[in-house]
Amino acid sequence: MIWDHDDDKPREECGIVGVFNHPEASLLVALGLHALQHRGQEACGITTYDGEKFHNERHMGLVGESFGGDLTSRLPGSAAIGHNRYSTAGKPAMRNIQPIFADLANTGFALAHNGNLTNAVALRKELINKGAIFQSTMDTEVVLQLVARSGRRLMRERVMEALQAVEGGYAFVGLTNKKLIGARDPVGLRPLVLGKIGQGWVLASETCALDMIGAEFIREIENGEVVIISEDGVESYRAFPERPESPCLFEYVYFARPDSVVQGRSVYQVRRRMGHQLARENPADVDVIVPVPDSGVPAALGFSEQSGVPFQLGIIRSHYVGRTFIEPTQLGRQKSISKKHSPNRSVLEGKRVLLVDDSIVRGNTSKKIVQMVRDAGAKEVHLRSASPPIVNPDFYGIDMPTKGELLASNNSLEQMRNFLNVETLGFLSVDGLYASIGVKRDMSMPQFSDHCFTGCYPTRLVDQMQEEGGKDRQLSLLD
Ligand SMILES: O=P(O)(O)OC[C@H]1O[C@H](OP(=O)(O)OP(=O)(O)O)[C@H](O)[C@@H]1O
Numbered sequence: 001m002i003w004d005h006d007d008d009k010p011r012e013e014c015g016i017v018g019v020f021n022h023p024e025a026s027l028l029v030a031l032g033l034h035a036l037q038h039r040g041q042e043a044c045g046i047t048t049y050d051g052e053k054f055h056n057e058r059h060m061g062l063v064g065e066s067f068g069g070d071l072t073s074r075l076p077g078s079a080a081i082g083h084n085r086y087s088t089a090g091k092p093a094m095r096n097i098q099p100i101f102a103d104l105a106n107t108g109f110a111l112a113h114n115g116n117l118t119n120a121v122a123l124r125k126e127l128i129n130k131g132a133i134f135q136s137t138m139d140t141e142v143v144l145q146l147v148a149r150s151g152r153r154l155m156r157e158r159v160m161e162a163l164q165a166v167e168g169g170y171a172f173v174g175l176t177n178k179k180l181i182g183a184r185d186p187v188g189l190r191p192l193v194l195g196k197i198g199q200g201w202v203l204a205s206e207t208c209a210l211d212m213i214g215a216e217f218i219r220e221i222e223n224g225e226v227v228i229i230s231e232d233g234v235e236s237y238r239a240f241p242e243r244p245e246s247p248c249l250f251e252y253v254y255f256a257r258p259d260s261v262v263q264g265r266s267v268y269q270v271r272r273r274m275g276h277q278l279a280r281e282n283p284a285d286v287d288v289i290v291p292v293p294d295s296g297v298p299a300a301l302g303f304s305e306q307s308g309v310p311f312q313l314g315i316i317r318s319h320y321v322g323r324t325f326i327e328p329t330q331l332g333r334q335k336s337i338s339k340k341h342s343p344n345r346s347v348l349e350g351k352r353v354l355l356v357d358d359s360i361v362r363g364n365t366s367k368k369i370v371q372m373v374r375d376a377g378a379k380e381v382h383l384r385s386a387s388p389p390i391v392n393p394d395f396y397g398i399d400m401p402t403k404g405e406l407l408a409s410n411n412s413l414e415q416m417r418n419f420l421n422v423e424t425l426g427f428l429s430v431d432g433l434y435a436s437i438g439v440k441r442d443m444s445m446p447q448f449s450d451h452c453f454t455g456c457y458p459t460r461l462v463d464q465m466q467e468e469g470g471k472d473r474q475l476s477l478l479d
């Protein structure tokens, strides 16, 4: 394991995978992480257990670059967990690569987390006051510390006790010398699915990871559920009183891969329907529909189907630049956006072009792309977002923590239209987004966490409330 405490340069929704009872567990985890690369591009790590020892490798960078070669010799064992990181709490740095690990009295415990905890700062302070020494600056580590300090005997009791103390969004996979553990937060903000491969079990953020390794989808882990996978099979426990689930809508809009199935719905088909609905709500008098690749493609296709206007690839995407929104710095995001998209003049020149993207967050992508399309000779440029205006920050695993950086939070529609320099601008409505998923929004208890669009947060925001009190939020001297 590499521990470089001097390397804290800011280089930079995470993806998680766990495999139990398979002779090539690390290889399967690496393949699963590869399928989940779109959820985090900053760093990746795998921890295995071979019956005697834990093995761990953690790298900055992508899965393909980090986990090639003879993986089962480097990371032997029939049980493994892995993580792709997109940082939301704790800077990108070697110390902040997951899985994180602790030696407990009778076993090691490795943990990987997708999501973000909304009381991690408060808990961290409490734990430090009690003598805890933190090895990272991530929110995730409070769970490791709480499990390590629990007075309970059984591992599942320790884990559930820790989960009852934390708040926010999470899907976890954990590994001990006997068990693979999976858990989702009380409302199921972040996703986690269970699959089967031969005699073995798989946990993964999305079904596309199961498909990649040839595992059969069994079911989603439910909101508030803890699963313990051991030689005895899968046991299910409830860490919280039952309540309705409220998964994050942004999984449908942007995060999940289009070939994944979420709550029994194809993400691709939901995005296509978002395009149909957008065309009904916000039609445009144009010659051609052009998607903003990649995540805007299915909605643009849907818009074209609904409106009858031809769909054309007017923007070509470089396959060597990843997702830009999930890069950790504004400079990095802007640099990547410039390299990522190129205009296809043969489609754009002299045309009235409608650009369709899945979302407009900070406006970085739209601003650049509109100018690029104009420079390529488009006569008019119109823009549609297949999600509603994003006016509120997210604290559950999407890195948009302040209102100040959200374009729609600070500008009227007309101001945005001017800023983006488009002839017309339109967004999908909240009800339209729900309709695309096939649900009518329940005003008193929304079926999805739609806080980015509506301000309805499904949990308390302990750290954020304290911050509003004017306190300086420095997570650690290491950060
Ligand atoms: O308004 P912004 O702050 O620019 O963020 C929104 C953009 O970021 C995402 O694309 P990204 O490049 O991350 O991934 P993609 O290739 O999957 O579309 C999203 O699809 C929008 O295009």
Ligand SMILES: NC(=O)CC[C@H](N)C(=O)O
Pocket: 013, 014, 015, 085, 086, 087, 088, 089, 090, 113, 114, 115, 116, 117, 138, 139, 140, 397, 398
């Ligand atoms: N995007 C995520 O899921 C991040 C997980 C965790 N909060 C971290 O920063 O590493």
Ligand SMILES: [Mg+2]
Pocket: 292, 293, 294, 295, 296, 357, 358, 365
């Ligand atoms: Mg995009």
